Amino acid sequence: MSLRLETIRECLEGIIPGHIATCDRAGMPNLAYLSQVEFIDNEHVALSYQFFNRTRQNVLADSPVRLLLTSHLTAAQYRLTLHYLRTEAAGPLFERMRAKLAGIASHTGMSGIFQLLGADIYRVLSIEQVPGETVPPPPPPVNCLNALRRTVDRLATCSTLECLLEKAVDCLEKEFGIAHLMLLMHDEARGRLYTLASRGYPESGIGSEIPVGAGVIGICARERTPIRIGFANSEYAYGRTVRDGIAADGQGDALETAIPLPGLPDAASQMAVPISVAGRLLGVLYVESATDLHFGYDEEDALVTFAAQLGLAIVHHQQADDLPDEPAASEEAAPAVAGRPLTIRHFAATESVFIDDDYLIKGVAGAILWVLLSDFAERRRTSFTNKGLRVDPRIRLPGVSDNLEARLVLLQRRLDERDAGIRLTKTGRGRFSLAVDHPLQLLES
């Protein structure tokens, strides 16, 4: 095959709809428009199966298949010869196509009519360019490969998880020019994702949660596959799906709703990319834009590669923090402070912590904070280790894959945002200190 499919992927986005031609057993041709062609690899594409129409009847009757695709960038046309292999009606590819189709349906006034019944997988037998006039493509807004290289260089300079996460979102913003984004971590035990960093929203939303399976982000997490949508649509608006999911929640393990999830109310382009290492989902990168078709295959490739690199680095830093290699700092008792006391209220059932009646955090991070502040109040203790927290019977960490270091970053950020005079500072590998500027009054509810 002289032309590689990966070099003409813009033709698959459906901006200029493709055509599919088939032939029935009697030799009568049939021609139809395609909503969607999904790139799988250089030898395979998937077409959306939405209706049992003549095209499908012909395909199932062993018709050879031809596509005519057109680049909206250059006007170049390509004829592809395909051979039908099989149909998938569930799984990552199906969910990727279903999400993309929801955007296309909404954009073309076909919401409720376009429903994906299956992803038809074809082998690409040949690609030929149709002779004809073309125009030079406009320069891309970003050189994704170069942005990726600079990002990877910058991530390599970090020595802590906190630095890594901060650099990661910073690079997405500065190197890739992405204005609205979130980094969410996976809470395996609870089937949730919690926001650990964001850019481009009035409120950071750090600590906000989304259930696995809900909206673009949740489906990306459940299927462990990138989800990319090019047009505004209501079906995958995550705000609504989160609200819908709340009713199903158990009382003791309720979804974090006190902290609103950030997000563009009128997002047109959305992309969520899983961060996975060795088959384990660590989190999700989510980017969005108010303009249509803002993210293409190149951006998807770059972010998938970035997420793979970030995942390995997260695992590295978390493991390093589990093995403190520095001598224990001398246990310095904090000097007494005067002034107005802060009232810290703890609800054991949900591990929620309130500072002066304002909600701060709950769950594992809430339990950790309560233990830290209890030790501080009792013994003026300021120095702590990850290892110590992990064996502390007062904190019920959910097993080995607890993402303890990520939860500490979450807690640190929530405290910094609240600016209530309680701070966590990393003091070495697997070690941190607590600083409290006010007298504390601890109340257990």
Add this chain to the structure above:
Amino acid sequence: MLDSDNAAFIQTGVSISLAACSGDRMPSMSRGLGCKLIDGGRQIAIFVKRSQSAELLENIRNSGRVANVFNLPSSNRTLQLKGDDAQIRPFDPADLPVIESHLPQFLEEVIPFGMPENMVRALLAYTVDDLVTVVYSPNAAFTQTPGPKAGDPLGTAA
């Protein structure tokens, strides 16, 4: 076969494509640059570029069977016509105004979708000596507008 509404529709700023199959059922297709009704719609002429349509024209020569789709981007309205008596005729320069008037109508349709005009003009660019006319009598028509009625025949199928 073709009512006046559909006859008018296929002469608006629609996207036009034409397909035919080889003896071993391999289909091929090309974009059309315009459409003309002959004898009140009893026959239809589609103009294609010879340089883009070698396989299509070969298939038409051998079988005479064609599938012809018209789609209006702004409404998704889509119509497929079929015929089994297609013939290839030299392009008659007297038909040039049909092609010349189709381009601005098509531009008006697709520019609101963000298509750059120079790209669309390149897509439909032609030289007169490269044009060829395919004429056939439609004997079946199907609505292909997405929805519950997609694929339904409009008239008596052959």
